[in-house]
Amino acid sequence: MSGLLEDQPQESAPQEIPADEELAPKVRVTKKLRKNNIVPQLLATGIVSWLDILVGYASAYSSPAESTMIRDLNLTKSEASWISSLLPMGALVSSLTGGPAVEFLGRKKTLIVADTIFLLAWSINYFSRNYWSMYASRILSGCSVGITSFALPVYLAETLQPKIRGRLGLFPTAFGNFGILICFISGSFVEWRGLAGIGALLSIPFLVAIWIVPETPRWYISKKKNRRARVSLQWLRGSKCDVTKEIEELQYVKNNDKATFARWHLKVFMIVLGLMFFQQFSGINAVIFYTTKIFEKSGSFLDASVCTAIIGIVNFVSTFLAAVVVDKLGRKVLMYVSCTIMAFMLAILGVYFFLLDVKHMDLKLVEWLPLSCFILYVLGFSFGMGPIPWLMMGEILPATIRGQAASMAAAFNWTCTFVITKTFPLFVDSVGAHYAFWFFSVIMICSLVFLKLFVPETKKRTLEDIERILSAN
Structure with missing residues (x-):
């Protein structure tokens, strides 16, 4: 491995860094x-x-x-x-x-x-x-x-x-x-x-x-159960690993934590909410929940249930591909790639349904196109915007508010899910599937701007290091 x-111990607060750089020096x-x-x-x-x-x-x-x-x-x-x-x-x-x-x-x-x-x-x-x-x-x-x-x-x-x-x-x-x-x-x-x-x-x-x-060492430390924290950490790191330094770091952070909601906490929380918003307004749940109906409408040469099963397999496999490279390429690179792929595929699907529903064109020569676009779209989502917002939520939220803030972020995510799944059929019926897909495509383009300006890179950083850097910015 x-x-x-x-x-390394830091004698002074680190300098402010751009959002697309790593959170701390090598x-x-x-x-x-x-x-x-x-x-x-x-x-x-x-x-x-x-x-x-x-x-x-x-x-x-x-x-x-x-x-x-x-x-x-x-x-x-x-x-x-x-x-x-x-x-x-x-x-x-x-x-x-x-x-x-x-x-x-x-x-x-x-x-x-x-x-x-x-x-x-x-x-x-x-x-x-x-x-x-x-x-x-x-x-x-x-x-x-x-x-x-x-x-x-x-x-x-x-x-x-x-x-x-x-x-x-x-x-x-x-x-x-x-x-x-x-x-x-x-x-x-x-x-x-x-x-x-x-x-x-x-x-x-x-x-x-x-x-x-075991329970997490950080939770034990927060409850002043230091002995249990050491036992938990020793189990997680292995019997031959010296956990003294890591325990001391956890205790230091806890002892110097003011346990108040600071302004930088709000900034980090808004970043998490932004990630959750763009994850759900990529349209993924509308696609997953209505995949069979969409394929039936598209006139694809494959049976709709077969297309749905293929999408499910792609969704499963692509996450493992992301797991292989996420610690090498970083969180942001995967999300950049993810959002770009989804924006293109949604735009193409919009054109397909526009020609099919509005222009009433015969698209038998490209009946393979909807399935191909959906496969790439789901691949893009599962490669980045699907798993990484949840991963980063646990990484960048400060320890003081991590539990409560994660709860609120999850609630926001499910609110977006409910809105999308309930309004998508009405959206399609009122303006057409092509406008629905174009709308989600524009959202994905906006997400690229959000990632560039606000989202930090967190690969290979401890939670304590991430928190120190974010609090200094």
């Missing part, structure tokens, strides 16, 4: 990142990221389950629509109210609560006999999704070493995409009740395995 970048490599240091962190990441399989599975559930649910429960289209829409609403509510839990209970116990709610939600879903119980199930699932969306990035940011935080920090997104894929594939073989049973079964492994991993 390559060397671990360590922080420092020398002082020791090797041993394999026995990586394995515990890899294990912890894999276990806690399992929750994101449930997030992806719950998010995708309505698509394969809707038709058989309507048949068995005698649902109207309006009732079925609410079953789909209640998940982001539940996520919004739990994101707004879950901040105190992650600070009071701790990151680990908050994740346990989220998984327990998932198990309860899927159990209610499985035994449902009417739309009211389905409503309750989806609201509870949404609550778990919301809690996971902010507690999981915080846990990983506070436990992973800088050299591998980018790679392992993208695991949750990959797991979430895998959950979507599991749901789509399972939906080809079982109906809505069977899908709910699979969801309940997927909730159980986490409740067994989570007891292996």
Whole structure:
């Protein structure tokens, strides 16, 4: 493995730096990142990221389950629509109210609560006999999704070493995409009740395995449980690693923390909200939720369900590609590439649907174009703007407000999700699919300006180093 970048003591505040530069000057490599240091962190990441399989599975559930649910429960289209829409609403509510839990209970116990709610939600879903119980199930699932969306990035940011935080920090997104894929594939073989049973079964492994991993050392330090913090950090870094210096750094930051909301906190928080805004207004959830209908409308030569499955596979694989290079190229480079690809693909899709719907042209010669554009669009999203805003949220939010601010940022993200998913069909019906895609393309162009002017690079920096630099600017 390559060397671990360590922080050097700083005698004076660092100079202000441009947003597109790294947060701190390069420092020398002082020791090797041993394999026995990586394995515990890899294990912890894999276990806690399992929750994101449930997030992806719950998010995708309505698509394969809707038709058989309507048949068995005698649902109207309006009732079925609410079953789909209640998940982001539940996520919004739990994101707004879950901040105190992650600070009071701790990151680990908050994740346990989220998984327990998932198990309860899927159990209610499985035994449902009417739309009211389905409503309750989806609201509870949404609550778990919301809690996971902010507690999981915080846990990983506070436990992973800088050299591998980018790679392992993208695991949750990959797991979430895998959950979507599991749901789509399972939906080809079982109906809505069977899908709910699979969801309940997927909730159980986490409740067994989570007891292996520790609470984050930073949370223990914040509660003045220094001995437990050392034990936790020793587990995460390996038995042969000397954690004295890292513990001292954590204690120093805590002792010198004024625990007040400073002006620079607001600046960082607005950067996080900006990333969440551009992530959702890329149109990704509109594309994911309405992929089948879009392909049916496009006249593609492939079956719509096959196209949807291909998109799901691309979404899953591309996140691993990002994980390979995120710590080498940096967060911003991946987001630049991501936004550029999405802007181009959305613009091309807009032209395609303009010629199809407005000009009524025969586009049989380019029936392959919608699928190709969607594949590249999803590849671009999963490569950058999908996982990295969540990764950076855990990295740049100050320790003093990390739990509460992450909760609010997640709530904002789910608000945007709800707005996009509810308004996209109306937008398409009123102005046409071409204008909808062009609108999202313009948003992606604006995101490039935002990234250039405001977003810092955080690769290979400790959370304490990031916080020092941001507070000085």
